[in-house]
Every structure is written in structure tokens, then in C-alpha cells.
Amino acid sequence: MFRQLLHSLSPSLVQSGRWSSLVCSTNLTLFSTQTTATAKMSLEEAKKCAAYKAVDEYVKDNTVVGVGSGSTVVYAVHRIAERVKAEGLKLVCIPTSFQARQLIIEHGLVLGDLECNPRLDCAIDGADEVDAKMVLIKGGGGCLLQEKIVASCADRLVVIADYTKDSAKLGQQYRKGIPIEVAPMAYVPIKGKVESRFGGTLKLRMAVAKAGPVVTDNGNFILDWSFPADKEHDWDAVNREIMMIPGVVDTGLFVGMATKAYFGQQDGSVTERSA
Numbered sequence: 001m002f003r004q005l006l007h008s009l010s011p012s013l014v015q016s017g018r019w020s021s022l023v024c025s026t027n028l029t030l031f032s033t034q035t036t037a038t039a040k041m042s043l044e045e046a047k048k049c050a051a052y053k054a055v056d057e058y059v060k061d062n063t064v065v066g067v068g069s070g071s072t073v074v075y076a077v078h079r080i081a082e083r084v085k086a087e088g089l090k091l092v093c094i095p096t097s098f099q100a101r102q103l104i105i106e107h108g109l110v111l112g113d114l115e116c117n118p119r120l121d122c123a124i125d126g127a128d129e130v131d132a133k134m135v136l137i138k139g140g141g142g143c144l145l146q147e148k149i150v151a152s153c154a155d156r157l158v159v160i161a162d163y164t165k166d167s168a169k170l171g172q173q174y175r176k177g178i179p180i181e182v183a184p185m186a187y188v189p190i191k192g193k194v195e196s197r198f199g200g201t202l203k204l205r206m207a208v209a210k211a212g213p214v215v216t217d218n219g220n221f222i223l224d225w226s227f228p229a230d231k232e233h234d235w236d237a238v239n240r241e242i243m244m245i246p247g248v249v250d251t252g253l254f255v256g257m258a259t260k261a262y263f264g265q266q267d268g269s270v271t272e273r274s275a
């Protein structure tokens with residue numbers, strides 16, 4: 001119905017396939033004529049608004065695109081597939097996880113890898129938290145290693161998130177800590193070293209539908225570090241130091257990597273932050 005209404009107002013917009021990123025704010029206007037309660041969009045709608053806007057602004061024809069992991073990225077892949085169909089975009093998509101690979105295949109997109117495409121035009125990914133300086137915590141879904149590798153090969157890392165991920169300071173909103181991917185045999189010494197050097201506590205992430213720990217797509221374990229939130233941290237220095245501990249494969253701290261972040265809001269708008 002919405003599509004028909006929009007078509008009567010602007011047929012060219014609908015035919016171009018670029019109309020659906022307008023849906024977020026227009027839905028809100030339609031709702032707001034009813035009650036103020038229905039004007040609040042769900043978290044899922046906020047994720048969708050951010051994802052659609054990022055894809056519409058950053059995904060261009062004849063490019064290589066990194067596909068992140070998590071629930072917000074599902075909307076981005078959906079939008080990429082819509083645009084490929086409507087506009088005939090030629091894209092190669094590089095996954096950051098088993099989940100991303102499945103999403104690319106299920107949506108009929110062209111699956112690539114870093115062997116054939118070592119340079120990407122952009123990577124679109126979610127985040128667990130984004131601070132005022134665009135430092136990210138990633139890895140809530142356990143995919144941090146491949147996410148960081150793919151992001152490091154991209155000209156731009158574009159973050160898509162809902163409003164709950166937008167923080168002045170890391171740890172303000174995301175309470176699960178900073179994920180650290182480690183070689184399984186080293187998880188106990190790494191836990192001790194990080195705790196004695198930086199404080200806080202590290203917890204081995206346990207699986208939910210399997211006995212024992214989470215095993216990443218790369219066969220490693222994850223330690224979630226609840227860091228002392230009362231201190232000011234130099235995240236670049238902290239990241240470098242943790243990376244030096246033997247057995248650490250990577251951290252969920254993404255420092256100086258993200259170029260742009262889109263945050264879907266409760267009112268249907270999307271706020272932006274640039275590095």
C-alpha cells in the first residue's frame with residue numbers, strides 16, 4: 001500500500017528502486033497521526049533505517065563490498081540484494097563470517113574472497129558500541145577476527161547500528177566487555193596477564209546450545225574483558241599491548257578503522273558520525 005501511495009506521488013522514485021530508504025521516516029509520519037506511543041520505532045526498525053541509509057550512500061556499481069556480521073547486517077544485505085535486482089549493480093561481496101557467507105549466498109549475491117579481491121571499496125558492519133572518537137567494540141557475535149581483517153582491506157569501514165550503540169565512552173552502554181579472540185591453549189595465561197596489567201576481569205565465553213566454550217569460525221576461544229570503566233583508557237595503546245601477548249589472535253577494539261557510523265533512532269531518523 002505504501003509503495004502504491006509513493007508511486008502515485010513519485011513514479012520515478014519507485015521505479016528506480018531507491019524509495020525504500022524513505023520508508024523509515026515516512027512510516028513514522030503515518031504512525032504519528034495515530035498515537036504518540038506507536039511513533040516509537042522498534043530497535044529492529046532503527047537497525048533497518050541505519051542499514052538502508054548506509055547501503056544507499058556507500059554501495060556503488062562495480063565495487064567490492066565487505067559484508068559484516070550480526071543482526072543489523074541482515075538488513076544491509078537485504079537492501080544490497082534489492083538494489084542489485086532493481087538497479088543491476090555489479091558487486092562482489094566479501095564475507096566476514098560463516099553467517100555473512102550464508103547471507104550472501106541466500107540473497108543470490110556474488111561471493112568473493114580476499115585471495116581474489118584483496119582490496120575492497122567499503123565494508124559495512126555492525127558494532128556493539130561506538131565512542132565519540134569512533135573507537136568500536138566489536139565481536140559480540142564472535143566474528144571479530146575476520147571482521148577486522150576485511151575492514152583493514154577496505155577503503156572505508158561504514159558502521160551501522162541502532163541508537164543503543166552510540167556512546168560518549170566505551171562501556172557506557174555495552175556491558176559485556178571487550179571480546180578478545182585467543183588460541184584455546186592460552187586462555188588461562190592471557191586472562192591472568194590482562195587482568196594483572198589492566199585490571200577488570202576476563203570471562204571465557206560459553207556456548208548456549210553446546211556444552212563448553214564458544215568456538216569461533218577460526219577455531220579459537222573468546223575472552224570477554226570487563227575493563228575498569230572508571231579509568232580513562234588510551235584504546236590504541238591498550239589494543240597494541242594486548243595484541244603483543246602470545247596466544248592473542250585479535251581484539252574487538254577497532255581503533256582508527258571506522259570512517260562513518262549511522263545510528264538508527266527511535267523516531268525513525270538516522271544520525272551520522274564521521275571520523
Ligand SMILES: O=C(CO)[C@H](O)[C@H](O)COP(=O)(O)O
Nearest residue numbers: 070071072126139140141143
Ligand atoms: O561485531 C559483531 C559480530 O562479531 C557485530 O557487528 C556486533 O555484535 C553487532 O551486532 P548486532 O548488529 O547484532 O547488534
